[in-house]
Amino acid sequence: xxxxxxxxxxxxxxxxxxxxxxxxxxxxxxxxxxxxxxxxxxxxxxxxxxxxxxxxxxxxxxxxxxxxxxxxxxxxxxxxxxxxxxxxxxxxxxxxxxxxxxxxxxxxxxxxxxxxxxxxxxxxxxxxxxxxxxxxxxxxxxxxxxxxxxxxxxxxxxxxxxxxxxxxxxxxxxxxxxxxxxxxxxxxxxxxxxxxxxxxxxxxxxxxxxxxxxxxxxxxxxxxxxxxxxxxxxxxxxxxxxxxxxxxxxxxxxxxxxxxxxxxxxxxxxxxxxxxxxxxxxxxxxxxxxxxxxxxxxxx
Amino acid sequence: xxxxxxxxxxxxxxxxxxxxxxxxxxxxxxxxxxxxxxxxxxxxxxxxxxxxxxxxxxxxxxxxxxxxxxxxxxxxxxxxxxxxxxxxxxxxxxxxxxxxxxxxxxxxxxxxxxxxxxxxxxxxxxxxxxxxxxxxxxxxxxxxxxxxxxxxxxxxxxxxxxxxxxxxxxxxxxxxxxxxxxxxxxxxxxxxxxxxxxxxxxxxxxxxxxxxxxxxxxxxxxxxxxxxxxxxxxxxxxxxxxxxxxxxxxxxxxxxxxxxxxxxxxxxxxxxxxxxxxxxxxxxxxxxxxxxxxxxxxxx
Numbered sequence: 001x002x003x004x005x006x007x008x009x010x011x012x013x014x015x016x017x018x019x020x021x022x023x024x025x026x027x028x029x030x031x032x033x034x035x036x037x038x039x040x041x042x043x044x045x046x047x048x049x050x051x052x053x054x055x056x057x058x059x060x061x062x063x064x065x066x067x068x069x070x071x072x073x074x075x076x077x078x079x080x081x082x083x084x085x086x087x088x089x090x091x092x093x094x095x096x097x098x099x100x101x102x103x104x105x106x107x108x109x110x111x112x113x114x115x116x117x118x119x120x121x122x123x124x125x126x127x128x129x130x131x132x133x134x135x136x137x138x139x140x141x142x143x144x145x146x147x148x149x150x151x152x153x154x155x156x157x158x159x160x161x162x163x164x165x166x167x168x169x170x171x172x173x174x175x176x177x178x179x180x181x182x183x184x185x186x187x188x189x190x191x192x193x194x195x196x197x198x199x200x201x202x203x204x205x206x207x208x209x210x211x212x213x214x215x216x217x218x219x220x221x222x223x224x225x226x227x228x229x230x231x232x233x234x235x236x237x238x239x240x241x242x243x244x245x246x247x248x249x250x251x252x253x254x255x256x257x258x259x260x261x262x263x264x265x266x267x268x269x270x271x272x273x274x275x276x277x278x279x280x281x282x283x284x285x286x287x288x289x290x291x292x293x294x295x296x297x298x299x300x
Numbered sequence: 301x302x303x304x305x306x307x308x309x310x311x312x313x314x315x316x317x318x319x320x321x322x323x324x325x326x327x328x329x330x331x332x333x334x335x336x337x338x339x340x341x342x343x344x345x346x347x348x349x350x351x352x353x354x355x356x357x358x359x360x361x362x363x364x365x366x367x368x369x370x371x372x373x374x375x376x377x378x379x380x381x382x383x384x385x386x387x388x389x390x391x392x393x394x395x396x397x398x399x400x401x402x403x404x405x406x407x408x409x410x411x412x413x414x415x416x417x418x419x420x421x422x423x424x425x426x427x428x429x430x431x432x433x434x435x436x437x438x439x440x441x442x443x444x445x446x447x448x449x450x451x452x453x454x455x456x457x458x459x460x461x462x463x464x465x466x467x468x469x470x471x472x473x474x475x476x477x478x479x480x481x482x483x484x485x486x487x488x489x490x491x492x493x494x495x496x497x498x499x500x501x502x503x504x505x506x507x508x509x510x511x512x513x514x515x516x517x518x519x520x521x522x523x524x525x526x527x528x529x530x531x532x533x534x535x536x537x538x539x540x541x542x543x544x545x546x547x548x549x550x551x552x553x554x555x556x557x558x559x560x561x562x563x564x565x566x567x568x569x570x571x572x573x574x575x576x577x578x579x580x581x582x583x584x585x586x587x588x589x590x591x592x593x594x595x596x597x598x599x600x
Contacts, residue, residue, distance in 0.1 A: 271594045296334075
């Protein structure tokens with residue numbers, strides 16, 4: 001089987017369908033790259049593209065996406081609820097099949113170098129591709145937002161980017177590029193417009209607050225709905241499965257006397273993560289992908 | 301794409317691995333037939349083979365399976381907890397892809413005719429392939445067990461089989477052959493050895509007792525575990541999803557003060573049925589197979 005890499009660029013545009021259609025077209029124009037999903041959020045003012053294909057093809061698609069986005073998106077004028085530091089905010093490469101993490105790291109660094117040199121946007125390498133330990137995690141790079149990153153780059157030698165010029169691009173900002181394992185983006189919408197409650201819950205349950213392992217969480221306002229959400233990244237769904245994250249939010253929300261409206265998965269989710277959920281609630285100890293009809297048919 | 305039919309023969313042998321290995325080999329020896337699953341149960345003394353392939357190949361596999369089973373299984377000496385009327389008890393054909401139900405009916409009737417004529421085992425057509433309306437449902441054909449069926453065949457012209465001799469085969473009994481939609485076999489194990497409780501719950505929740513739609517249920521003893529189970533067939537998981545059946549059993553068991561030990565899926569389950577479960581418990585209104593990574597990769 002051909003080696004397969006996933007790439008999940010997050011772009012700072014979630015409202016203009018024309019721009020998103022164009023970005024989608026840029027990705028799918030690269031032969032051998034499949035756009036598996038495009039999830040946009042008006043409140044976040046952000047979109048998540050999920051694409052997959054052979055490593056070199058996916059790397060080329062990621063580069064042309066950053067190039068097209070910098071011409072269409074001005075992050076200095078961006079007003080969304082989701083933290084971001086670039087027109088294309090983050091570009092993770094994920095090993096899917098017959099590819100090692102080391103190869104994804106190499107891919108990320110090669111694409112990062114091209115973005116820095118050819119597009120003159122500063123690039124920070126993160127997660128498995130990180131070179132500077134203080135920049136391993138996205139939340140540390142994004143801390144304080146675009147403006148704070150610009151100041152750090154200006155004043156602190158530690159914040160010289162891995163590639164590209166040592167200052168923010170006037171419209172494209174900066175780009176975080178790296179390699180990581182599969183991640184599940186899972187949001188739970190609360191029945192309140194008080195963002196402080198979502199923020200308090202996020203702080204309580206996330207790893208950095210002493211909560212659940214392998215869980216990042218933020219409280220985010222959803223002005224278009226008059227609601228708030230706990231926006232989560234599950235960085236290892238075997239350590240903290242979807243249902244554990246959901247029940248933790250539900251338990252905390254109960255304490256506040258606030259209900260759950262609904263949940264939302266951003267982008268794609270591994271089948272295994274869904275099987276974990278069903279196995280838990282139905283008390284099915286042995287549920288595995290080999291019991292799923294479509295999985296077996298796909299294998300044959 | 302090639303047309304694809306599923307066939308799920310249930311055989312009255314769940315204990316002897318040599319016999320089951322042989323039956324599995326008989327199925328996989330037919331070119332183009334894939335054995336997707338073999339589930340055996342010692343208490344039921346029954347095994348369920350799930351195979352798939354092109355219609356003619358699957359039909360041939362079903363016939364040779366009945367032929368091999370009649371040489372190895374003596375249903376007149378069978379002592380299992382699950383109701384049955386034949387060495388091979390029931391052979392359903394299920395349209396999976398680019399095949400109509402009408403084609404599966406034709407297939408079932410052709411295989412039934414061969415079993416009747418060449419193997420001299422009486423064959424009853426059921427579900428979509430049924431010719432006699434009173435024999436549409438398996439539970440009506442099996443009512444009272446092998447002995448009662450033998451008597452009905454002897455005394456009632458309505459119970460002349462669709463194919464084969466008008467009396468039971470001395471060791472192979474009879475075979476029910478037909479066509480139906482996908483069915484989920486789902487068992488919930490209760491924390492009691494009192495089979496009357498499982499039977500009462502089954503009666504309460506099944507369609508025939510005025511319970512949930514598209515649900516068949518039996519209470520079955522599990523002597524090897526000192527427990528009992530509610531053994532269910534969900535004949536339309538969109539009408540009664542897995543979680544609704546599970547919660548119904550749980551609710552009834554609560555009334556009896558009995559806990560749920562675990563559940564079990566027999567054979568394969570459509571991915572969609574598992575997505576329904578996760579969507580319900582996680583409050584995910586839009587969860588669909590297009591959000592499952594493996595599904596998208598399989599499509600590309």
